[in-house]
Amino acid sequence: MRLFKKDYSTYTDEDLMRSFVGGDRMAFEQIYERYEQFMVNFFYRKLWNDRIKAEDFTHDLFTKIIDKPESFDLNRNFKTWLFSVANNMCKNEYKKQEVRKNTGYDVPEGVEAKDGAILPDKAVDKSNFAEQLKIELSKLNDKHREVFMLRHFEGLSLNEIAETLEINAGTVKSRLHHATKALAEKLAVFRKTMI
Numbered sequence: 001m002r003l004f005k006k007d008y009s010t011y012t013d014e015d016l017m018r019s020f021v022g023g024d025r026m027a028f029e030q031i032y033e034r035y036e037q038f039m040v041n042f043f044y045r046k047l048w049n050d051r052i053k054a055e056d057f058t059h060d061l062f063t064k065i066i067d068k069p070e071s072f073d074l075n076r077n078f079k080t081w082l083f084s085v086a087n088n089m090c091k092n093e094y095k096k097q098e099v100r101k102n103t104g105y106d107v108p109e110g111v112e113a114k115d116g117a118i119l120p121d122k123a124v125d126k127s128n129f130a131e132q133l134k135i136e137l138s139k140l141n142d143k144h145r146e147v148f149m150l151r152h153f154e155g156l157s158l159n160e161i162a163e164t165l166e167i168n169a170g171t172v173k174s175r176l177h178h179a180t181k182a183l184a185e186k187l188a189v190f191r192k193t194m195i
Protein backbone atom coordinates (compact mmCIF):
# COMPACT_ATOMS: atom_id res chain seq x y z
CA MET A 1 0.00 0.00 0.00
CA ARG A 2 1.38 3.41 -0.97
CA LEU A 3 1.04 6.36 1.38
CA PHE A 4 0.42 9.81 -0.02
CA LYS A 5 1.74 12.93 1.60
CA LYS A 6 -0.95 15.45 2.53
CA ASP A 7 -1.05 18.63 0.46
CA TYR A 8 -1.30 21.17 3.27
CA SER A 9 -1.12 24.09 0.85
CA THR A 10 -4.81 23.53 0.08
CA TYR A 11 -5.81 23.71 3.77
CA THR A 12 -7.24 26.89 5.27
CA ASP A 13 -5.42 28.29 8.29
CA GLU A 14 -8.28 27.15 10.48
CA ASP A 15 -8.13 23.59 9.06
CA LEU A 16 -4.39 23.51 9.72
CA MET A 17 -4.94 24.55 13.32
CA ARG A 18 -7.65 21.89 13.74
CA SER A 19 -5.17 19.30 12.47
CA PHE A 20 -2.42 20.66 14.70
CA VAL A 21 -4.64 20.65 17.79
CA GLY A 22 -5.42 17.04 16.84
CA GLY A 23 -1.71 16.20 16.96
CA ASP A 24 -0.59 16.72 13.35
CA ARG A 25 2.80 18.44 13.71
CA MET A 26 3.19 18.89 9.93
CA ALA A 27 0.12 21.15 9.93
CA PHE A 28 2.02 23.52 12.21
CA GLU A 29 4.94 23.58 9.76
CA GLN A 30 2.57 24.93 7.09
CA ILE A 31 1.21 27.60 9.45
CA TYR A 32 4.77 28.60 10.28
CA GLU A 33 5.73 28.82 6.59
CA ARG A 34 2.71 30.99 5.84
CA TYR A 35 3.17 33.48 8.65
CA GLU A 36 6.78 33.52 9.88
CA GLN A 37 8.14 36.29 7.65
CA PHE A 38 4.87 38.19 7.81
CA MET A 39 5.07 38.30 11.61
CA VAL A 40 8.78 39.24 11.64
CA ASN A 41 7.86 42.27 9.52
CA PHE A 42 4.91 43.09 11.79
CA PHE A 43 7.04 42.99 14.94
CA TYR A 44 9.84 44.90 13.21
CA ARG A 45 7.52 47.84 12.51
CA LYS A 46 5.89 47.68 15.94
CA LEU A 47 9.08 47.26 17.97
CA TRP A 48 11.31 50.16 17.02
CA ASN A 49 12.71 48.62 13.80
CA ASP A 50 14.74 46.17 15.86
CA ARG A 51 15.27 43.12 13.63
CA ILE A 52 16.64 40.92 16.42
CA LYS A 53 13.74 41.78 18.72
CA ALA A 54 11.30 41.13 15.84
CA GLU A 55 12.79 37.69 15.23
CA ASP A 56 12.76 36.90 18.96
CA PHE A 57 9.12 37.93 19.29
CA THR A 58 8.17 35.89 16.23
CA HIS A 59 9.90 32.87 17.75
CA ASP A 60 8.08 33.48 21.05
CA LEU A 61 4.74 33.82 19.24
CA PHE A 62 5.10 30.49 17.48
CA THR A 63 6.39 28.86 20.67
CA LYS A 64 3.16 29.95 22.38
CA ILE A 65 1.19 28.26 19.60
CA ILE A 66 3.23 25.06 19.93
CA ASP A 67 2.91 25.03 23.73
CA LYS A 68 -0.82 25.78 23.79
CA PRO A 69 -2.43 25.10 20.40
CA GLU A 70 -5.77 24.69 22.16
CA SER A 71 -5.69 28.41 23.07
CA PHE A 72 -6.83 29.09 19.50
CA ASP A 73 -10.62 29.19 19.36
CA LEU A 74 -11.40 27.00 16.34
CA ASN A 75 -14.44 29.16 15.56
CA ARG A 76 -12.29 32.29 15.04
CA ASN A 77 -10.37 33.50 12.01
CA PHE A 78 -6.75 32.40 12.54
CA LYS A 79 -5.13 35.45 10.95
CA THR A 80 -6.96 37.92 13.18
CA TRP A 81 -6.34 35.75 16.24
CA LEU A 82 -2.62 35.66 15.41
CA PHE A 83 -2.54 39.45 15.07
CA SER A 84 -4.40 39.81 18.38
CA VAL A 85 -1.82 37.70 20.19
CA ALA A 86 1.06 39.55 18.48
CA ASN A 87 -0.50 42.92 19.22
CA ASN A 88 -0.89 42.02 22.90
CA MET A 89 2.75 40.92 23.02
CA CYS A 90 3.74 44.36 21.72
CA LYS A 91 1.55 46.13 24.27
CA ASN A 92 3.21 44.15 27.05
CA GLU A 93 6.62 45.10 25.68
CA TYR A 94 5.66 48.78 25.58
CA LYS A 95 4.65 48.62 29.23
CA LYS A 96 7.82 46.76 30.12
CA GLN A 97 9.97 49.37 28.38
CA GLU A 98 7.89 52.24 29.85
CA VAL A 99 7.94 54.06 26.56
CA ARG A 100 4.45 53.32 25.31
CA LYS A 101 3.75 56.97 24.50
CA ASN A 102 6.87 57.28 22.35
CA THR A 103 6.45 54.12 20.31
CA GLY A 104 4.93 53.69 16.92
CA TYR A 105 5.28 52.10 13.59
CA ASP A 106 7.85 53.06 11.06
CA VAL A 107 7.19 53.69 7.42
CA PRO A 108 8.01 50.55 5.46
CA GLU A 109 11.11 50.65 3.32
CA GLY A 110 11.09 50.39 -0.44
CA VAL A 111 8.35 52.83 -1.39
CA GLU A 112 8.74 53.17 -5.17
CA ALA A 113 6.97 54.66 -8.13
CA LYS A 114 4.39 52.41 -9.79
CA ASP A 115 6.50 51.94 -12.93
CA GLY A 116 9.68 51.49 -10.93
CA ALA A 117 11.39 54.48 -12.54
CA ILE A 118 12.13 57.29 -10.12
CA LEU A 119 13.24 60.65 -11.38
CA PRO A 120 15.79 62.39 -9.15
CA ASP A 121 13.42 65.12 -7.98
CA LYS A 122 10.67 62.56 -7.39
CA ALA A 123 13.08 60.44 -5.36
CA VAL A 124 13.81 63.41 -3.12
CA ASP A 125 10.09 64.10 -2.78
CA LYS A 126 9.40 60.47 -1.91
CA SER A 127 12.17 60.48 0.65
CA ASN A 128 10.88 63.72 2.15
CA PHE A 129 7.33 62.36 2.10
CA ALA A 130 8.34 59.14 3.86
CA GLU A 131 10.21 61.09 6.52
CA GLN A 132 7.34 63.53 7.04
CA LEU A 133 4.82 60.68 7.12
CA LYS A 134 6.87 59.03 9.87
CA ILE A 135 6.86 62.28 11.85
CA GLU A 136 3.12 62.86 11.41
CA LEU A 137 2.29 59.25 12.29
CA SER A 138 4.21 59.65 15.53
CA LYS A 139 2.02 62.67 16.39
CA LEU A 140 -1.23 60.69 16.07
CA ASN A 141 -2.60 59.17 19.23
CA ASP A 142 -1.90 55.46 19.66
CA LYS A 143 -5.39 54.31 18.74
CA HIS A 144 -5.54 56.22 15.45
CA ARG A 145 -1.97 55.34 14.47
CA GLU A 146 -2.52 51.65 15.22
CA VAL A 147 -5.63 51.39 13.04
CA PHE A 148 -3.99 53.33 10.19
CA MET A 149 -0.90 51.11 10.23
CA LEU A 150 -2.83 47.83 10.43
CA ARG A 151 -4.90 48.93 7.44
CA HIS A 152 -2.28 50.50 5.20
CA PHE A 153 0.95 48.70 6.11
CA GLU A 154 -0.28 45.29 7.27
CA GLY A 155 -3.15 45.09 4.77
CA LEU A 156 -5.84 43.99 7.22
CA SER A 157 -9.48 44.53 6.33
CA LEU A 158 -11.67 46.68 8.57
CA ASN A 159 -13.29 43.57 10.05
CA GLU A 160 -9.90 41.95 10.66
CA ILE A 161 -8.71 45.09 12.44
CA ALA A 162 -11.88 45.14 14.54
CA GLU A 163 -11.36 41.53 15.57
CA THR A 164 -7.62 42.02 16.18
CA LEU A 165 -8.15 45.04 18.43
CA GLU A 166 -11.40 43.70 19.91
CA ILE A 167 -13.39 46.79 18.95
CA ASN A 168 -16.37 47.16 16.65
CA ALA A 169 -16.01 47.90 12.92
CA GLY A 170 -17.66 51.31 13.35
CA THR A 171 -14.92 52.34 15.77
CA VAL A 172 -12.29 51.14 13.29
CA LYS A 173 -13.88 53.23 10.51
CA SER A 174 -14.06 56.28 12.74
CA ARG A 175 -10.43 56.01 13.85
CA LEU A 176 -9.23 55.33 10.32
CA HIS A 177 -11.17 58.32 8.99
CA HIS A 178 -9.73 60.58 11.69
CA ALA A 179 -6.17 59.37 11.07
CA THR A 180 -6.45 59.66 7.29
CA LYS A 181 -7.94 63.14 7.48
CA ALA A 182 -5.27 64.35 9.93
CA LEU A 183 -2.45 62.92 7.80
CA ALA A 184 -3.93 64.31 4.56
CA GLU A 185 -4.04 67.80 6.07
CA LYS A 186 -0.50 67.62 7.39
CA LEU A 187 0.91 66.14 4.17
CA ALA A 188 -1.10 68.23 1.71
CA VAL A 189 2.06 69.96 0.48
CA PHE A 190 3.15 66.68 -1.13
CA ARG A 191 0.01 66.24 -3.25
CA LYS A 192 1.32 68.12 -6.28
CA THR A 193 4.92 66.99 -5.99
CA MET A 194 4.06 63.28 -5.75
CA ILE A 195 1.90 63.17 -8.90
